[in-house]
Amino acid sequence: MDHVFIEGLEIEAVIGIYDWEREIRQPLVFDLEMEFDNRAPAASDAIEHTLDYSAVCARISAFVAASRFGLVETLAERVAALVIEEFGVRRVALKLTKPGAIRNARGVGVRIERERAPG
Numbered sequence: 553m554d555h556v557f558i559e560g561l562e563i564e565a566v567i568g569i570y571d572w573e574r575e576i577r578q579p580l581v582f583d584l585e586m587e588f589d590n591r592a593p594a595a596s597d598a599i600e601h602t603l604d605y606s607a608v609c610a611r612i613s614a615f616v617a618a619s620r621f622g623l624v625e626t627l628a629e630r631v632a633a634l635v636i637e638e639f640g641v642r643r644v645a646l647k648l649t650k651p652g653a654i655r656n657a658r659g660v661g662v663r664i665e666r667e668r669a670p671g
């Protein structure tokens with residue numbers, strides 16, 4: 553199956569479980585692989601037949617920038633659901649990195665894969 557991907561989408565948000573983290577915005581980095589049949593847009597050369605990665609980036613950026621979750625797990629789950637529900641994606645793999653959260657680690661975070669419910 554084909555994919556449309558987004559690598560290294562950086563967005564700042566309020567995220568974290570500690571009191572001091574509720575007072576600041578921290579950088580987050582998103583990597584997504586979205587299952588999508590690219591044959592129709594390849595045949596028509598028309599943007600309206602694509603899974604438009606610029607539209608997906610804009611929507612994720614708006615959602616994440618306005619969010620205030622504690623755990624990266626919660627945010628990752630919500631972003632995956634948004635991609636599936638709003639963009640009609642059947643399956644998405646999403647990696648959410650919180651860079652610099654842990655001294656001596658380049659990044660920490662979660663990687664999830666979610667599918668649209670059948671039916």
Ligand SMILES: Nc1nc2c(c(=O)[nH]1)N=C([C@H](O)[C@@H](O)CO)CN2
Pocket residue numbers: 567568569570573622623624625650653654
């Ligand atoms: N599995 C997780 N572990 C931790 C999280 C998290 O969101 N998921 N968050 C924190 C703190 O907010 C941390 O990022 C502050 O440095 C700790 N562990």
